[in-house]
Amino acid sequence: MGDEGETMTNNVSENSEPTANQDELILAQQRQIEKEISDNIPLVGELDSVISLNKEYSTDDIYLEKIKDLASKYSYVRRTRPDGNCFFRAFSYAILEKLLCDKDSFIKFYKIAENSKNVLVELGFQQFTVEDFYDTYMEVLKRLKDIENIGEAKKELHNVFNDQGYSDYMVVYLRLLTSAQLQKEHDFYSCFIEGDRTVADFCHQEVEPMYKESDHIHIMAACSALNTGVRVLYMDRGTGNNVTKHDLPEGCSPTVHLLYRPGHYDILYP
Numbered sequence: 001m002g003d004e005g006e007t008m009t010n011n012v013s014e015n016s017e018p019t020a021n022q023d024e025l026i027l028a029q030q031r032q033i034e035k036e037i038s039d040n041i042p043l044v045g046e047l048d049s050v051i052s053l054n055k056e057y058s059t060d061d062i063y064l065e066k067i068k069d070l071a072s073k074y075s076y077v078r079r080t081r082p083d084g085n086c087f088f089r090a091f092s093y094a095i096l097e098k099l100l101c102d103k104d105s106f107i108k109f110y111k112i113a114e115n116s117k118n119v120l121v122e123l124g125f126q127q128f129t130v131e132d133f134y135d136t137y138m139e140v141l142k143r144l145k146d147i148e149n150i151g152e153a154k155k156e157l158h159n160v161f162n163d164q165g166y167s168d169y170m171v172v173y174l175r176l177l178t179s180a181q182l183q184k185e186h187d188f189y190s191c192f193i194e195g196d197r198t199v200a201d202f203c204h205q206e207v208e209p210m211y212k213e214s215d216h217i218h219i220m221a222a223c224s225a226l227n228t229g230v231r232v233l234y235m236d237r238g239t240g241n242n243v244t245k246h247d248l249p250e251g252c253s254p255t256v257h258l259l260y261r262p263g264h265y266d267i268l269y270p
Contacts, residue, residue, distance in 0.1 A: 044093055044161045045079040047269070053077065065241040070233060070259070076269040077259060084211035087258070087265045088171045088178075091222055091230065093161050094256040094267045100144060100153045110141050112227070116177060123180050130176060136169040172210065174225075178218055179203040181225040192217045213263060219248050229254040233268060235261050 050071040057063035080086045080093075099106040117134040121127050140160055147153040161167045182189045186199035193202045206212050207221075223230055229252025234244040247254055257268040 041079070041081045042162055043081045043089060043164065043167050044158065044267075047076045047078055050074050050077050050268075062237055063235070066235050066243050069242045070235065070268075074233075074257070074268045074270055078267040078269070080264075080266055082264045084213050085168075085171045087214035087218060088174045088222070089161065089167065090258055090265045090267045091219075091256060092170050092174050093157065094258070095226060095228060096141075096144065096157055097154060098255055100150055100157065106145060109226075110145055113138060113141055120176060120180050123183055125176065125180070133169050133173040133176065136166060137173040140166060140170060168210065174222065175208050175210075177225040178222045179207045181221040182207065182217070185221075185224070189217060189221065214265070216248075223248050223252075228256065230256045230258060232258050232260050232265075235259060 050067065053067045053070070054064060057067065078090075078093075080090045095109075099109055117127075117130055120130050120134075143160070144153050144157060147156055161170065182199050182203050190199050193199060197205070202217075207218060219230060219232065230248050231254035232246045232248065234246065238244070257270060259266045259268045
């Protein structure tokens with residue numbers, strides 16, 4: 001009986017292992033396909049007309065009606081790569097692009113950014129961890145600040161954000177600033193975090209790591225960290241023919257406009 005039991009156990013193990021391996025292979029293949037699709041999309045795209053979104057939803061009447069409503073308010077969309085960093089990349093790009101048209105505001109922003117490393121270190125972030133990202137962030141801001149011609153500065157911004165090394169460092173640093181803002185105002189933000197996690201836990205798990213998608217709480221903290229406002233236009237399969245707008249923080253005059261479709265953010269231009 002013992003021998004039979006052992007044989008049966010071995011059979012189960014032998015039969016179940018290929019199934020487990022098969023599942024892993026399917027998942028790995030799926031991840032590879034997603035990566036290949038993602039890698040073929042620029043980190044930040046060129047300007048395109050809002051109407052171009054019709055191609056993505058040519059057989060979906062609900063979305064086509066919402067695109068029509070969106071097109072009555074916005075002329076252009078700039079797509080970003082759907083890699084989990086799209087909010088931070090779009091938000092950072094859009095703010096800097098806007099600031100390039102207003103030198104005084106850019107200089108104020110630059111001075112706040114200059115002091116941001118000290119703020120992070122005072123909050124307990126390791127200086128050696130922060131320093132590389134800070135240096136790259138400031139290098140990019142300085143390069144943009146020193147270009148007198150707005151057209152040339154915008155071209156440089158686009159090139160920087162499509163260079164994976166620079167672009168990802170810009171994203172990481174904004175993630176750190178957002179995490180710092182959440183922890184600085186933890187009493188307020190703790191109300192938005194589900195489960196037993198502390199604000200610090202949430203930041204370490206959901207804000208600081210790359211490729212983690214962003215939600216309402218990330219946007220509020222990022223806006224607060226950079227002292228700006230954003231209007232998010234939600235386009236989903238909800239009722240009605242109109243896109244839904246949300247200004248964050250509530251009642252702000254938005255500097256940046258973003259299009260949200262489930263799981264993804266792009267930049268909008270009124």
